[in-house]
Amino acid sequence: MASISLADYPPELSKEEELxxxxxxxxxxxxxxxxxxxxxxxxxxxxxxxxxxxxTAPVTLFPSLFPASCFEEGLAIQRAxxxxxxxxxxxxxxxxxxxxxxxxxxxxxxKLWQTHLMVKEEGYAxxxxxxxxxxxxxxxxxxxxxxxAPSLKQVEFNTIASSFGGLSSQxxxxxxYLLTIDAYPSSxxxxxxxxxxxxxxxxxxxxxxxxxAHKAYVSSQANRPLCVLFIVQDPERNVFDQRHLEYALLExxxxxxxxxxxxxxxxxxxxxxxxxxxxTPPNSPSTSYEVTTIYFRAGYSPDDYPKDExxxxxxxxxxxxxxxxxxxxxxxxxxxxxxxxxxTPHSPHLKRFLPDEKVAARVLATFAPIYPxxxxxxxxxxxxxxxxxASASRYVLKPQREGGGNNIYRKAIPPFLEKLxxxxxxxYILMEMIEPPPLTNAILRNGELQKGxxxxxxxxxxxxxxxxxxxxxxxxxxILESWEAGYLLRTKGDQSEEGGVAAxxxxxxxxxxx
Ligand code: ADP
Ligand code: MG
Ligand code: MG
Numbered sequence: 001m002a003s004i005s006l007a008d009y010p011p012e013l014s015k016e017e018e019l020x021x022x023x024x025x026x027x028x029x030x031x032x033x034x035x036x037x038x039x040x041x042x043x044x045x046x047x048x049x050x051x052x053x054x055x056t057a058p059v060t061l062f063p064s065l066f067p068a069s070c071f072e073e074g075l076a077i078q079r080a081x082x083x084x085x086x087x088x089x090x091x092x093x094x095x096x097x098x099x100x101x102x103x104x105x106x107x108x109x110x111k112l113w114q115t116h117l118m119v120k121e122e123g124y125a126x127x128x129x130x131x132x133x134x135x136x137x138x139x140x141x142x143x144x145x146x147x148x149a150p151s152l153k154q155v156e157f158n159t160i161a162s163s164f165g166g167l168s169s170q171x172x173x174x175x176x177y178l179l180t181i182d183a184y185p186s187s188x189x190x191x192x193x194x195x196x197x198x199x200x201x202x203x204x205x206x207x208x209x210x211x212x213a214h215k216a217y218v219s220s221q222a223n224r225p226l227c228v229l230f231i232v233q234d235p236e237r238n239v240f241d242q243r244h245l246e247y248a249l250l251e252x253x254x255x256x257x258x259x260x261x262x263x264x265x266x267x268x269x270x271x272x273x274x275x276x277x278x279x280t281p282p283n284s285p286s287t288s289y290e291v292t293t294i295y296f297r298a299g300y301s302p303d304d305y306p307k308d309e310x311x312x313x314x315x316x317x318x319x320x321x322x323x324x325x326x327x328x329x330x331x332x333x334x335x336x337x338x339x340x341x342x343x344t345p346h347s348p349h350l351k352r353f354l355p356d357e358k359v360a361a362r363v364l365a366t367f368a369p370i371y372p373x374x375x376x377x378x379x380x381x382x383x384x385x386x387x388x389x390a391s392a393s394r395y396v397l398k399p400q401r402e403g404g405g406n407n408i409y410r411k412a413i414p415p416f417l418e419k420l421x422x423x424x425x426x427x428y429i430l431m432e433m434i435e436p437p438p439l440t441n442a443i444l445r446n447g448e449l450q451k452g453x454x455x456x457x458x459x460x461x462x463x464x465x466x467x468x469x470x471x472x473x474x475x476x477x478x479i480l481e482s483w484e485a486g487y488l489l490r491t492k493g494d495q496s497e498e499g500g501v502a503a504x505x506x507x508x509x510x511x512x513x514x
Contacts, residue, residue: 009062025444026444028178035055036055059509064491078484081157085464086466088338094352134461135154136458137459165241196514200487211255227279263313266309372430373429388414399428438494440454457490463481465481
């Protein structure tokens with residue numbers, strides 16, 4: 001059969017081809033834990049009272065085309081991003097100058113900062129921090145140029161609960177499997193080939209990061225069992241994504257871990273006199289595990305703190321000697337405001353954290369324009385652009401939030417700002433929309449096939465373990481481990497502004513390099 005061109009990828013499938021591909025995809029997904037718990041709208045809780053059901057995670061049928069140069073650059077600069085964000089997290093004075101603009105107008109950031117100050121007053125009991133980061137990008141192609149070369153532009157940088165490292169490894173293996181069993185028509189053989197498909201090692205590599213922290217921790221008492229503690233949301237539909245990390249932690253590193261819903265922190269953990277964190281599993285009340293590493297997969301959203309007691313729980317965890325992934329300062333370093341300040345043209349900030357000019361230049365090249373909405377000159381210009389419907393359609397407005405579903409897009413910005421008191425505008429940043437080149441694919445979600453134009457977002461994971469300096473030299477410190485830890489490709493319909501898979505907009509995907 002004749003080969004199709006890139007513009008015709010992926011091809012239309014015949015009914016028989018589609019049936020073969022989808023039946024293999026469905027079974028492979030469940031057999032390999034490429035799965036999520038069903039949405040309540042899809043399976044009502046009364047239909048599954050014991051919570052045994054799982055369903056295939058939303059995935060693309062084909063691996064999406066991705067420019068090789070952009071993919072390679074994203075992976076290559078991840079260690080620079082690790083260095084950048086670990087340096088920011090160590091620089092309390094600098095972070096304070098950022099957070100100060102948000103105090104009083106962003107309650108969540110204010111609470112996080114106050115929690116940091118309370119721990120600081122007692123003195124931090126642990127000088128090691130772990131980051132399991134994810135830097136997210138889209139391909140940008142300026143259509144106004146004659147022969148526009150694709151470049152990689154950062155959507156955001158995540159310092160807490162960077163998800164999908166588990167499922168990402170599985171979806172790249174799924175696409176490879178579909179290739180192996182000839183589920184892709186032979187007309188695609190010059191495009192979808194083994195060398196072009198990129199396997200993501202994220203599950204294994206992130207687990208190795210948790211294991212590195214676990215091993216670096218110095219226990220307070222010999223012969224006490226040690227564990228890593230996953231602090232999780234409850235219920236968690238994306239539980240299998242996290243389970244893949246847990247299983248890799250145990251099977252590949254011999255490290256025991258437990259899952260603890262954030263809301264149950266105070267009933268199952270305690271701090272001893274030297275602030276060692278002890279976890280007592282409910283099934284074995286006579287055994288206490290010393291927690292080496294706290295891995296937050298919860299606590300990043302105000303919704304995780306419905307009661308005052310939840311802030312007590314966060315403080316309790318932060319005070320402990322366990323290594324935090326992330327520490328509260330690392331969590332704060334992930335504020336969108338930090339990304340805006342770093343992206344300010346000609347600012348000294350990037351140089352401060354990345355002294356090597358060549359490295360800083362490569363990182364700088366990935367920034368899209370981001371503006372403050374404060375009273376600075378740039379801020380006043382941005383306020384004007386955001387409030388005017390004619391210009392607002394080129395932008396996205398972001399609060400200091402994580403987890404998807406919080407942004408305001410394009411034409412919705414002016415009416416949103418109209419209702420927001422001006423004193424609160426500086427809690428948001430205004431970012432130019434990245435416009436990726438048009439692509440198509442098909443997404444299988446809840447058993448339904450959606451075909452059409454799609455937008456892909458590449459996430460690159462990074463593992464970084466570092467030691468803070470002490471006293472006034474806190475910002476010196478040293479990086480003990482740093483590596484690029486695989487990738488994630490998320491793909492959404494081009495009609496959707498949001499891209500979150502768990503939030504119900506996107507699908508997990510893998511890269512077919514071109
Ligand atoms: P969150 O921390 O909630 O994930 P993001 O900054 O990643 O916030 O924004 C959520 C989604 O909005 C992204 O996954 C992406 O689909 C879209 N988005 C955000 N910023 C941009 C941008 N500058 N250009 C295009 N799309 C964007
Ligand atoms: Mg985020
Ligand atoms: Mg995001």
